[in-house]
Amino acid sequence: MQRIDHPLPWSHLGSERQLSVFRFGAGSRKVYIQASLHADELPGMRTAWELKKRLGELEANGQLHGVIELVPVANPIGLDQYVQSSHLGRFELGSGKNFNRAFFELSGPVGDLIGGQLGTDAAANVALIRRTMGQVLDRLPAPGSQLEALHRLLLRHACEAEITLDLHCDFEAAIHLYALPQHWPQWQPLAARLKAGVALLCEDSGGSSFDESCSAPWLRLARDFPRAAIPPANLATTLELGSMGDTRVEQAQANCEAILGFLAEQGLISGDWPPAPDACCEGMPFEGTQYLFAPHHGVVSFLREAGEWVEEGDALFEVVDPLQDKVSVVRAGTSGVLFALDRGRYTQPGIWQAKVAGRDAIRAGKLIND
Template identity: 60%
Template sequence: MKHIQHLLPWSAMGTERHLSVFRFGSGPRKAYIQASLHADELPGMRVAVELKRRLRELEAQGRLKGVIELVPVANPIGLGQMFQATHQGRFEFSSGKNFNRDFPVLADAVAPHLEGRLGEDAEANVALIRSAMVHVLEGMPAAESELDELRRRLMRHACDADVVLDLHCDFESIMLLYAFPQNWPRLRSLAARLGAGAALLAEDAGGNAFDEACAMPWLQLAERFPEANIPLACVATTIELRGMADTDREPCVASAEQILGFLAEQGLIGGDWPEAPTTCCEATPFAGAQYACAPHPGVVSFLQPVGAQVKVGDPLFEVIDPLTDRYSVVHATTDGIVYARERLRFAQPGLWLAKVAGATPIRQGRLLSD
């Protein structure tokens, strides 16, 4: 195991923060795993603890057949953002920006380095593109903030990976994945291993979140250079490891083993591993997800648990204003599964309270909320 530390610039005088990367194994293939980019989403960090322990064992046993890089704390900035004993890890205090948005857009930057150099050899094209990505990221002007440098460092470690897993969670949630439709065939076994109840697919969810920033260049470059053989060389996904309180040992140990089994299936780990289950959730378009909001302020009572299958018209939650006695019930507008609920129980304007994954597109434009 190699421990790599990157100093983040622009810390306050007398303080400093580091991004830690743990590198295991060697070989031409690579997987990159990071946890808790939204720093208050701790199930990923707990799973990373188990991954780190197991990767040490597997490396000592000589079973790693490629490089696996693990970033257990992908956001040291947000990790320290506590306000009156409440963790605020989703948005950077100084800028108000979401930590998982606006990652570097690589396709346009690397394209000039590829003109006239790509051909029919897919393997050579992949190597050339990855080299150009590294060159572009390392040649960027000096970072203007801690957050800017953090984004670049994370992208630099992930840009040459065959598999990228970004470990997140929702407020209260089932296990689910976000991915490109083109990558779903390879990710289906991961969803089956994890027992995911939903997989939400979109080619452009908006905001250039981390997994999308890693996978999108391969789609865009293939479109830009149609005469060249450019495969989708990065299979990237965001894994929602249930809800924010789901850090119990046993499920986190199980999730780590399921992820390792998938990496073994991808040729990165040797030895005997359980086969992926044959049954799996059906993937649905991210555009088919209902984000249910309240029509007025009030205290919220949920009428469906996470994981519930609902039909159009089924009640999701009720909202009661204790001063005016105004009462409303919000219903499902699509058939599907309730995959997430808000942790707070007070309705606020424009903020979702429940999410339902449906098979029929009902939304357009930017799909990710901030």
């Protein structure tokens, strides 16, 4: 194992933060795994520690057939953001920016540099594009903030990978994942191993999130240069590992073994691994996800559990205003998987309370919430 520590610029006087990358194995193939980019989403960090131990064992036994880079703490900035005993790891306090939005878009600059060099040799194109992605990021002007520097470092390590896993969680949720629809067949074995409840599929959710910034440039380059052989060479996903409190040892170990089993299927790890289960969740269009909101202020009582299938019209939660004796029942507007619930129990209009993934598109434009 090799440890790489990147100091982050723009630290305050007398302090310093760093991003630590742990590199296992060797070879031309590469996997990149990071955890807790939203720093208060800790199931991924706990799973990453299990991965760190297991990858060390596998490397020592000569079972790795490629490089696996692991970043257990992808957001040291947000990890430090405690306000009156509450951990606020989703947004940078200074700027208000979501840590998993507005990553640099690579396809345009890469196409400008090498579009004329892309030909019919897919392997040569992949090598050239990966190399150029790194050069584009390396040649950018100095970052203007610590957050911008963090984004560039994460993307710089991931842009060379053929598989990228970004480990997150939701407030109260079933395990689920976000991916490009073109990649869903390849992700199904991992979803089955994780016993995921649903996969949410779209090419552009509207937020320039980390996983899309890794995978979508390959689609865009293929469309911009249709005569060139450009495969989707970075299989990237956001894995939502259940609820914020899902950090139990057995959960982290199960997540770890599911990920390792998937990587073994891809030929990156040797040894005996159990096959992926036959049963797998559905892949739903992200445009089919309904966000449900309270019609007024009040206390929320959920009537269904995350992970359940619900039918259109089913009661999902009620909102009680105890001053006006007002009770409102909020019902599903589509049939699908109730995959996430808010963690708060006092709400107001404009704050989502539940998310239902349906089979039919009902939204357009920006799909992802902040």
